[in-house]
Amino acid sequence: MLAFLPATSAFASSPTNIFDPAATPARSIFSLSMLVLSVTLAIFLIVGGLLFYAMVRFRNRPNDSEHEPAQIYGSNQIELSWTVIPILIVVMLFLSTTRVILETEAAPRPASAVDVTVIGHQFWWEYRYPKLGVVTANELHIPISDPKNPTPTYLEMSSADTDHSFWVPRLAGKTDLIPNRITTMWIDPPQAGLYLGQCAQYCGAQHAKMLLRVYAQTPEDFAAWVKQQQQPARDDLSGNALAGEGRTVFLHNACINCHTVSGTAATGRFGPDLTHLASRDTIASGPVQNTPANLRQWIADPNVMKPGSLMPSMHLNDHELDAITAYLDTLH
Amino acid sequence: MATATSRLEAIDQTPPATEPPRQSVMHEWITTVDHKKIGIMYIVYALLFLVVAGFEAVLMRIQLLVPNNHFVSPQVFNRLFTMHGTTMVFFVGIPILFGFGNYLIPLMIGARDMAFPRLNAFSFWISAFGGVLLYLSYFAGSGLYGAGSAPDVGWFAYAPLTAKVFSPGHSTDYWTLGVLLSGVGTTGTAVNIVATTICMRCKGMTLTRMPLLVWLFLVVSCMVFVAVSPLTAAQVMLCIDRYLGGHFFDTQAGGSAVLWMHFFWIFGHPEVYILVLPAFAFINEIVPVFSRKAIFGYPAMVAASVGIGFVSLSVWAHHMFTVGMGPAGNTFFVFSTMVVSVPTGIKVFNWLATIWGGKVVYKVPMMFAAGFLFQFLIAGLTGIMLSAAPFDWQLSASYFVVAHFHYVLVGAILFSIFGAFYYWYPKMTGRMMSEKLGQWHFWLFLIGFHLTFDFMHVPGLLGMPRRIYTYEAGRGWEMWNMIVGIGALIQAIGMLIFVYNLINSYFRGEEAGPDPWDAWTLEWATSSPPPAYNFAVEPTVNSRRPLWDLKHPEDPDSSFE
């Protein structure tokens, strides 16, 4: 059973398979796991095999004599041998494990690493790139890392409320986000692509839909993305009357208490930064595709799509909803 | 001597008087201080909660059968997993194991009752009250279908989710108080077990002649003192935070969420050993009797049990490998966790050696013991996988861990408990359980168990975290969740057969007599059920298996010990 697990997993072609590593931390873990699985499989076959054999071979058969079997009370040599051998196995596993711990946690940090500050919220992810002046939410963009010239991304993490955990299985093991505490991890996928995961520490009602999307991009694509994210929101909406109206609705409602749109009076930090909302593939931290219809439904009442979400319904009328959606759609 | 015994037996066999009893049955049970009745009350109470918590599990599995299901709301689901875990640990595991301990320990050491009978009764009733209080939460708040105000913070209630700001309302308080009361009861019972074991053994029963079951409960009780108190302390701190404005776990005031984790797991890890050691205890009694051989390596088994007790106090932060303790912290806990596998392995090898060369009789208790042996081996091996911290960085808080600990709790502990039921039910009631129904129970439950918990490892490996009320399609988790759900339903059927067997056998089971299994420890020297005073005259023993010595005067254990 233990052996076919990796095999089955491979068949599953899951985007979050821990046995399909796509970055160095996940790869180190994968090698260690293969060692541990082999050792445990061997133990299972030997001990399980002996157990099975004993259970079958020594069963009481109907035509057996009535005498009780020989009473054996113990043997010091046998006890010693099956104490020493496990100790040796433990030492071996312990040393291999320690090596991987140091490889990951005490790895020297190259100067060209990209720094991202991650803040966990109920139920979304805040990403800040301090050296690049970028603030975004829910979709993490990082550059790929060439093994010959590494540019890993270092995540410095904490939480604004309860405990969370950042788990993108193909990139690395998970690390928790804990309020009043800073934890760190790093990832360095060499291949561009979208890597999926989700929050892995129960954080309240909508823990299940606090999804993770990590976009690993080529250096050119990443630079372009950064440039775009650094711009404030477009000021001139004269070509789009509905959007202009929507901006007014947005700025006159409680939206600005929670959300930031750079270049406007909205500077709230309780909810995600919306400056470049329209550039994201999903909303609500992953479970909902970013289409105008979905966005409109979300604003009308977030609790329909994500019951227990902390964003309240603003009780806008149909026209206001149309206008605000049109406005948010301009926030590329 | 013999005359005294036979005179007392004659008295014992006198038919009851024709006048009606002075106490009603209900009054007798509520006011009893007899360890046997208290033990049975613990067991029945735990069985009721086992069925309820099992039902909670079935509801969760139905919700997770397919992605984006709408069987229950997220709020109800979050309450279900919290209640399921809290109930199973505190109101099923602990009471059922201490119930068996309560019943058996005085009998096995030739005593007439526990050291403190009134404390015994008090411990039961306060635990029972804790459970009732916890379940009243379902009817509070907005009522049952929104699942009331039942706790929804997970069974380990991590801070600061439990702070008043993130958990307004009383759901956390029901958890805190219900569990705190059960902790008081558990500590009381542990005091009783230690005092009874140290101070009330019959003549000739030195510590090295006690049945292994008694040794294991002694170790467990000592662990209770050291392990349950930290939880009690942490819960008092939580109450101070929630009601007196304290800041123990208030991260906004500089408090530490990790401190709660340390305190909880300093309790939580030894707790699971407190649950598993009694399971070992039952196996230590069942396997020798059904293999027709003395346990192999009694002194090694005692040393291993004590060793497990000690080492298990030092492994707790393997539940915290992902919080950033740093390489030194992580490495230490990897080491201690791997070390605890050594004495645990020794026990498995000694069981193997007991069976080896024996004449194994596969009656239902032994079938469950066989299931235990394989399943505990596998559970231990997945535990070793989790002890390798980097591997744990992937597996922690995923369905792999859920599968691992259910493998221990259900595959090992519950199977051992089932074995204990079939083995000691005749002693407690005077009737045998149906062997045929027992086999149906065993095979159905075995198949259901493996369908659910073998395959549950896979979603964990494929990235599925725990405690989620639904999941995205396209992650490769659908098929496995479906299989897990089907296994749950099969286990439920097995459970129903078991409960039916328990009830039906009470009225229609074959009469058992004092010693239906041809066993060797003192409880089998009394009638079934035993009289209120257990033993007419305090026995004297000369070896670990007093009844073996009597049945085999030509080859007594006392010549070898």
Added chain:
Amino acid sequence: MMQTTAIPVHSNPEAEWALPNRGIVGMWCLISAEAAIFLIFVVAYLFYIGKSLSGPTPAQVLELPIFGTICLLSSSLTVHAAVSALRKGNGRRCSLALALTVLLGTIFLVTTALEWRHLIYDAGLTIKANLFGTTYYSLVGLHASHVIVGLILLLAALLFCLGGKVTEAHSERLEALSLYWHFVDGVWVVVFTVVYVLGR
């Protein structure tokens, strides 16, 4: 189906089968459980030293409670004297020693209460004030509650003794109670060291 197997009963006057007293063993068990609870509160106190974000600090507001400590620790001597007296059958001396123990313990509680009044009203240190306030009142309060329980039990013992109901045969029970009292005093030594010596 076998009859109840007759267990042999040997009357063997030479072999002495004496096991410890269950009250004393039970009390040691209780003490270990309570010690574990106190340990967690002590760990929390130590962990949070210097971490308060605001509010009064230990150095600013705490003074060594010398008098109360002397009274409490002396009460260990008096309770020990009570047990010795009872063992020798001297009920009157036992009553006197118990009364002294209760008196000394009560003085300790009074000094604690006065100290708390000063801290709350004059220094502004409450359980809500900061981490120091929370951990201080919890730890010292937990100890004080154990003192109160001990005093109630000692008072009961004193009343029974004065009523002439306590004899030599009860000396192991009184010893169990005195063990609890020694434990309470022992905890105070730890609390004193951690809070008033190390923490300041």
